[in-house]
Amino acid sequence: MNPDLRALLPGELRAESTRITVGTESGYPPFEYTNEAGRIVGFEIDLFDAASDRLGLKYTFSDMPWDSLIDELYASNVDVVAAAMSDTAERQVDSDFVDYYNDSDAIMVPAGNPEGIKTLKDLCGRKVAVLVETTQADALTALNSDQCQAKPVTVLTFETDAEALAQVQAGKADAELTQWSTGAYNAKQVGSGDVFEVANTEIINPTPLGFRFLKGDVELVRAYQASLQSIIDDGTYAEILEKHDLSAGALETATVNNQPPQ
Template sequence: MMSSTLPARPIAAAAALALSGLLLAGCAGGASTESEAPETAISADEELHAMLPADVQESGSVVVGTEAGYAPYEYMDTDGSTIIGLDIDLLDAVTARLGIEYTLENVAFDTLLPSLDAERFDLVVAGMTDTVERQANYDFVDYFMADQAIIVAAGNPEGIGTLADLCGHPVSVLVDSTQQGILEAQSAECDEPIEILTQPTDSDALLQVQQGRTVAMLTQEATGRYNAAQIGGGQAFEVANTESIDPSPLGYVFKKGDDELVAAFQAGLQSLVDDGTYGEILASYELESSGLDEITVNGADE
């Protein structure tokens, strides 16, 4: 595995890097890179390091699973192998604060939790929504509040504005995502159900809209607005909804029972909130409005 540092980079500088042609081709399953502490001046905290499980303190490293097709959270740099994004910058910062390194493994989204179950990873960092259903099997350290976005072709030819407007239409979405569940719940209330087309990556779901196979896709707001602003010079897509849709926390995901690791990462992230590092990273992506003042565990209540 390659060893590399992944310093924070502003969204403006990284804007087109998530796209190849018009759309990112998606994740390359099984790709792996290793990161050391970031080049930013973040000092390790001995008390926080001592909170880590003994085996992590001894090895000095954790294995992190992700899916690098979800800009601006995590996506491939122009070299096609380095994973960058908001989640990576935060991960660089919190592992530096904890005094450890990490190995980052890039796999398909729907294999992340099974791989965590199989102990391939110590944690998952992939813009994953904290839900009560998922809390039955996993613990979440929540670090971000994410709304949802309905993405349509520029001009919004079907006049979509709400989830109810999707009834009777084909709509694409990332497979096994929270957004798929939102569509399924809405479809159950429709007179004519939504034709839900699940896709292996968020980019594939957007491609369905671009090619006219679906009238819309549902995704996290940060990802939707990012893509709408970047693809085709901002002229190919738009965000259709003007009101909030199911704002939910995103979290680092841990196996149940890894209480020491959960507590250490919660405390490490909170220290970044308290000293302003967290806010600076979010501001570099113009996402500070979605930041949290308190890092919580299993904060979702639905």
């Protein structure tokens, strides 16, 4: 625990017995997933744990469906969401993000890419699976309003990334649109690494990911931003990234709502 960082917490969170609740969805490796022992692990889990340890703040994970996370945050049943969530201007209207990583989108296809898909425009007229209520689902909607008006994408939404990816494997979808880091992980890990591949080589929809808080939780946001910055500064962040093979998306500064601290 760092006393200077702990002093940034709201007064009610400084009591020894205090424990916050963190909402997550544990089906999204390498950010969060359940290991063989039934424990939630992953890059974002390690990072949140390190930041919380600096603050001396205890927490409990609440594992729930992706599309329940924000309702639970708004209802104050969870204090923060840690679920590889993209920090967008639309979400900043009623939430604040402490950004910890840069990511982009991946088009997942069967190994060998039999349909020759390489770009978002190549998805026009095809069936594409996606996790419900994500920026990737929004990207497909935008695609249908623009480049794919003549031949719209048939968007298939699912409650988990694993369900969406399974549609590709079963031949019920031509592709899945997901986050790059998760797509690259699954391309390497599923089967012997010969079931799926990432089709795109160009960066699609780059965006920061962040811990999501209720708008107005200023002290809690500031505390986690400062704690994350201390982890970046002393090299702990780089070690966690390297452990999960995610160094390519490293941030140099822990930002709030994709803006440098004032």
